[in-house]
Amino acid sequence: MFVYVLNMHGEPLMPCKPRKARVLLEEKKAKVVNRTPFTIQLLYGSSGYKQPVNLGVDAGSKYIGLSATTNKKELFKANVELRQDIPGLLENRKSQRRNRRGRLHYRPARFNNRGKKGKLAVSIQHKIDSHLTIIKRICNIIPVKNIIVETAEFDIHKLKNPDVSGMEYQHGDAEGFYNVKSAVLSRDNYTCQICGEKHTQLEVHHIRFRKDGGSDRMDNLATLCKDCHAKVHTGELEFRKKVKSFKHASHMNTMRKRLVQSLKNEFRNVFETFGYLTKYTREKLGLIKSHCNDAFVISHNLDAEQSDVEYLYKKVRRHNRQIHKSKPRKGGKRQRTQSPYIVNGFRRYDKVMYKGKECFITGKRSSGYFQLKTFDGKVISQGVSSKRLKLLEPVKGWLIDWRLAIPSSP
Structure with missing residues (x-):
């Protein structure tokens, strides 16, 4: 350490x-x-x-690996978890705005809120900004000379079908069929995937519902009979099938070039490497697969002694956007849905000491009682008075903890 x-x-x-x-x-x-x-x-x-210090960055859509090394020592390693709740929050905001504007017919039409050319989705832009923020934090405490970032371009078609090649890239899953529904029925041999019935009315079911982020890909569709389909939606039957998601691969394809360019605009010595080189070197050294080990390999100081401490970062939202509850009270009064930002000197996500344990405030009440959890989400207390807490660190947009590093080799 x-x-x-x-x-x-x-x-x-x-x-x-x-x-x-x-x-x-x-x-x-x-x-x-x-x-x-x-x-x-x-x-x-x-x-x-x-001394010359290299910072290896294993960029990702969900996790980031960081490793700062010299020729002899690994000075810092961290595993960073990014936010995944932004699309859901934006969808909730969208529905509430639509509902509110429906109640106010005299509100003028919106015409100047369309996205500009070259603008990224909010969730993807936030991930790029989080990469920049955490790298700046490391450079503020360690004299980093070179930043080496690993980017990856994913072939989604190859991920779905590893044997695809040549002209097969031009042929989709539903080639030769009238539509996706007919392709799914043919793939499942016109058989219900629950009861096995054939000679009945068949329907196509979304395994992961559209409201939960499911798509119309054939991998997310299954053939069910009318009765089983109705029972699945009423909860009488349960139909589970693991659907492979390519969301994070698509995000990395979108953000990789913008990320490298943003880093070059902020820092001097920024270099790019690729995933296949990292994998080859990691396997050659006999290291287990992890974000921190990948970042260590990316830093290019392979003879350095690895650190025995791993820092953990988790990005959290800074505030609750919704000020009032969605439904006004009788008489048109709007009830606030937020407690005060600071309650008895404590804020949400502050690190505190309770009964000799370090934990985080994950819920607060205006009465001065707080919900406490560990970094991993384990509940310590559902309601404890502020008088029994000691402030260790105020929130700065991140939950930060540390642990002894997992052995790098099996």
């Missing part, structure tokens, strides 16, 4: 061992500026000696 060091002017220096940091703090030569990762700032002038 390392303690990260800043000079008098807030610029990053090479990290030190915890014992050295304790001595500096006891002698009043440094002060604590951050708790996780533990960072101190010197109160006296220093030589400013720095």
Whole structure:
């Protein structure tokens, strides 16, 4: 484990061992500026000696792997979890706005809210911004010289059918059929996939419902008879079949070039590498598959001693957009759906100490009682008074924790 060091002017220096940091703090030569990762700032002038540090970034749509290395040591490694709730929140906002505008017929038509050319979807843009934010955070505590980012271009057709080649790319799953429904019926041999009945009225069922993000791909469709189809939708029968999703692969195809360009606009030495090179090197070194190990390989300091501590980051929303409840009370009064932003000095997602355990505030009430959970989501308490809590770290848009690193080789 390392303690990260800043000079008098807030610029990053090479990290030190915890014992050295304790001595500096006891002698009043440094002060604590951050708790996780533990960072101190010197109160006296220093030589400013720095080693060349490479930051490996395993970019992703759901998780990011980070590893900062020198020739001899891995100074920092982290696994970052990105938000996946943005599309659902946008859909909820859209439906509530549509409902509200339906009640106000005199509201003028909207014509200037269309997306501009080249603008990315909000969820994808947020993932790019999160990559930039977390990389800046690392560069603020470690003197990074080179940033090496792995990007990947996924062949969706190849993922669905590994044997596809040549002109087969031009032929879809429903080639030769009148429509997708007839292709699904033929694929399932005109047989209900639950009861096996053939000589009855057959219907095509969405395995993952459209309202839950399901698509019209043939992989998400199944043939059911009329009776079984009705029972599935009423909950009398359960039909489960794992459907492979290519959502994150599509997101990476969309964001990879924009991500690299955004990094080059912010930092000087930015280099790009590719997934097949990372996989070859990782298997050659005998490392298990993980985001942190991939980032370590990407950093190109393969002889460095890997860190025994892994930091965990999770992006969280900063506020609740909905101010009032969707249905007004009798008389037209609108009831607030938010508690105060700060309750007894605590905010949502603050890290606190409760009965000797570090946990996070995940729910707050105006009465001063809070719901507490660990980083992994385990409930510590459904309602505890603020008088029994000690503030450790205020929320800064991220949940941050650490754990002993998983062994890198099996």
